[in-house]
Amino acid sequence: MNLDEIRTHISRLDKELLTLLAKRKGLSLEVARSKLENPRPIRDQVREQALLVALINQGRQLGLDAHYVTQLYHTIIEDSVLSQQALLQDLLNPQDEVPAISVAFLGLRGSYSNMAARKYLSRFQATMVEHNCETFQQIFDTVESGQAQYGILPIENTSSGAINDVFDLMQHTSLSIVGELTQPIEHCLLVAVDTDVSKLKTLYTHPQVYQQCSQYLKTLPGVKVEFCAASSNAMELVSNLKRADIGAMGSADGGELHGLKPLVRGLANQKQNMTRFIVVARKPVEVAAQIPAKTSFIMSTGQQSGALVETLLVLRSHHITMTKLESRPIIGNPWEEMFYVDVAANVNSDEMQAALKELKDIVRFIKILGCYPSAEVAPTRIPSRALSHGNGGTLTPPPHKQAAKNAGMPLQIGRFYMSRQEPLLAATLATWPERSALQEAARRLKEHGGQVLAAPCFGQGDSQQEQQRLQQLREIAAQFDLASMTLVHTPEQLSQAAESLDLLLLQPIEGRRDELLNAAGRSTRPVLLPLADNLEQTLAEAEQILTEGNQQLALLDTRSRSLPELLRLQQQSRLPLLSQLQGQDGLLPELGHALKGAGIQGFCITLNDVDDIAPLQQLAQRLYQD
Numbered sequence: 001m002n003l004d005e006i007r008t009h010i011s012r013l014d015k016e017l018l019t020l021l022a023k024r025k026g027l028s029l030e031v032a033r034s035k036l037e038n039p040r041p042i043r044d045q046v047r048e049q050a051l052l053v054a055l056i057n058q059g060r061q062l063g064l065d066a067h068y069v070t071q072l073y074h075t076i077i078e079d080s081v082l083s084q085q086a087l088l089q090d091l092l093n094p095q096d097e098v099p100a101i102s103v104a105f106l107g108l109r110g111s112y113s114n115m116a117a118r119k120y121l122s123r124f125q126a127t128m129v130e131h132n133c134e135t136f137q138q139i140f141d142t143v144e145s146g147q148a149q150y151g152i153l154p155i156e157n158t159s160s161g162a163i164n165d166v167f168d169l170m171q172h173t174s175l176s177i178v179g180e181l182t183q184p185i186e187h188c189l190l191v192a193v194d195t196d197v198s199k200l201k202t203l204y205t206h207p208q209v210y211q212q213c214s215q216y217l218k219t220l221p222g223v224k225v226e227f228c229a230a231s232s233n234a235m236e237l238v239s240n241l242k243r244a245d246i247g248a249m250g251s252a253d254g255g256e257l258h259g260l261k262p263l264v265r266g267l268a269n270q271k272q273n274m275t276r277f278i279v280v281a282r283k284p285v286e287v288a289a290q291i292p293a294k295t296s297f298i299m300s301t302g303q304q305s306g307a308l309v310e311t312l313l314v315l316r317s318h319h320i321t322m323t324k325l326e327s328r329p330i331i332g333n334p335w336e337e338m339f340y341v342d343v344a345a346n347v348n349s350d351e352m353q354a355a356l357k358e359l360k361d362i363v364r365f366i367k368i369l370g371c372y373p374s375a376e377v378a379p380t381r382i383p384s385r386a387l388s389h390g391n392g393g394t395l396t397p398p399p400h401k402q403a404a405k406n407a408g409m410p411l412q413i414g415r416f417y418m419s420r421q422e423p424l425l426a427a428t429l430a431t432w433p434e435r436s437a438l439q440e441a442a443r444r445l446k447e448h449g450g451q452v453l454a455a456p457c458f459g460q461g462d463s464q465q466e467q468q469r470l471q472q473l474r475e476i477a478a479q480f481d482l483a484s485m486t487l488v489h490t491p492e493q494l495s496q497a498a499e500s501l502d503l504l505l506l507q508p509i510e511g512r513r514d515e516l517l518n519a520a521g522r523s524t525r526p527v528l529l530p531l532a533d534n535l536e537q538t539l540a541e542a543e544q545i546l547t548e549g550n551q552q553l554a555l556l557d558t559r560s561r562s563l564p565e566l567l568r569l570q571q572q573s574r575l576p577l578l579s580q581l582q583g584q585d586g587l588l589p590e591l592g593h594a595l596k597g598a599g600i601q602g603f604c605i606t607l608n609d610v611d612d613i614a615p616l617q618q619l620a621q622r623l624y625q626d
């Protein structure tokens with residue numbers, strides 16, 4: 001086959017894939033209707049887990065790797081769940097036939113609010129009429145006066161926190177919250193013509209974006225930064241000037257609307273940069289009982305001690321989970337607070353009605369801001385034992401909640417939890433590899449059920465290169481849904497690594513030991529402390545970190561100490577313990593298994609070469625087999 005023939009073939013297959021996906025969506029909507037007739041919750045994670053495990057195994061037989069299949073199906077299932085929810089909502093809240101839906105948002109075409117508005121309205125079969133607003137107040141006015149049906153407002157951001165102006169405006173509005181959505185914020189360097197980063201002289205951006213990308217910008221010392229009122233203004237400007245020496249910062253999708261191309265992606269310091277938006281309208285909506293709903297309300301309590309606690313106890317007594325609590329001053333009433341509360345409950349549910357009745361008796365003021373479908377479709381996770389080869393696809397049920405509780409709070413690394421039942425598996429690359437080799441290591445680690453990718457980012461003396469390594473490690477680990485770790489020698493390295501990675505392995509430089517331990521104690525990232533020759537010293541070091549406030553601490557045995565020694569240490573320190581295993585030794589899987597039995601909660605394997613993955617694979621199989 002020549003290239004054209006192959007491409008024709010690929011296009012035909014893609015069309016078939018789309019047809020099948022459309023058919024699958026149709027079936028998913030049929031399921032939703034059946035769940036409406038015989039009431040059952042929309043989400044069924046047991047079914048999803050069984051589906052994913054079966055698909056991973058079928059995919060493997062066809063030569064597709066587990067990570068690829070999982071990512072693909074997370075996207076498909078997320079769309080399936082959201083489509084089912086949207087259908088139920090439409091059936092419950094019939095809309096008048098309208099040819100166009102108008103929406104008010106902050107900024108111009110291409111702003112993050114504009115992208116959120118487009119995403120939210122994409123499920124309505126109507127064209128969108130856009131109202132560009134310059135302030136949040138203007139958005140409220142536009143919807144209150146009926147010029148727009150919906151308003152889209154950012155309410156919180158994972159790196160900069162609550163957006164107070166919006167909270168304050170919600171106090172006085174007659175509008176209701178009818179929806180929410182979370183939009184990933186991926187700042188990119190956008191350009192209008194083919195160019196190279198080295199040719200750039202000026203970057204146009206918004207001050208908040210500049211702040212969120214400060215680390216990347218440090219790697220471009222020769223580039224001048226000019227501030228604009230919004231990132232959409234910066235895009236418009238760069239698009240009009242069409243020059244090779246200027247760029248804007250904003251989202252790739254937003255840039256596309258202005259004919260800009262992303263030159264570099266993922267510039268933000270924080271790994272996960274997301275903004276949560278709320279959707280407001282004049283009329284509240286009703287949420288179907290099968291859909292996970294959220295209710296938002298504001299309340300003010302008296303100033304007597306314990307007043308807030310009492311309200312929270314009411315929620316607890318009705319088994320209502322609070323997902324957010326913010327306080328804002330009441331304008332005109334110094335020292336009085338208004339509390340904003342989000343709960344995971346439908347306002348019409350019996351529990352919520354009962355809780356509201358009790359709350360009304362004990363608060364000064366309470367106002368429901370709205371009840372709306374929760375937009376969070378957390379991906380169903382598959383246990384490592386289902387990922388590691390040699391598994392027939394059967395799953396043991398998750399440990400009973402109480403048992404997990406008794407084991408104490410497990411240490412969280414990225415999105416993974418360390419536990420005796422399912423120890424953490426980390427692969428440490430001995431030397432910094434090429435980008436493609438790092439990617440291959442990540443892919444293989446994921447394929448075998450591992451969770452943490454580690455590589456040495458420091459030790460070059462070239463801070464720009466070290467920064468680039470941190471960025472690359474974080475990016476590739478995230479791409480394969482892994483956590484990331486590196487070795488840090490100094491407090492400066494620790495604080496740099498803590499900005500990007502999930503786990504910090506300490507290697508104190510003699511003489512600066514105290515400084516590093518104190519910095520680790522003040523860090524908000526989990527820390528891994530290698531055992532010193534003298535275990536008393538390790539216990540003292542661990543104490544120093546804990547006393548400084550960081551409770552996210554685990555110990556690492558790098559010298560294969562004897563079992564009784566490790567057990568004693570575990571008992572004395574009460575900290576999770578990991579073991580570093582080396583070499584091609586055929587006994588490695590058995591050793592790992594025995595250590596797991598003794599309560600070791602994680603393993604680090606050093607890879608001298610990316611191809612040298614066999615020991616890790618064998619260990620994973622043995623660890624996650626039963």
Ligand SMILES: O=C(O)C(=O)C[C@]1(C(=O)O)C=C[C@@H](O)C=C1
Pocket residue numbers: 028031032042043044045047048051076077080081
């Ligand atoms: O099987 C169901 O119950 C469905 O609703 C379908 C489906 C899917 O798309 O496969 C969607 C949502 C559920 O959480 C589980 C599976």
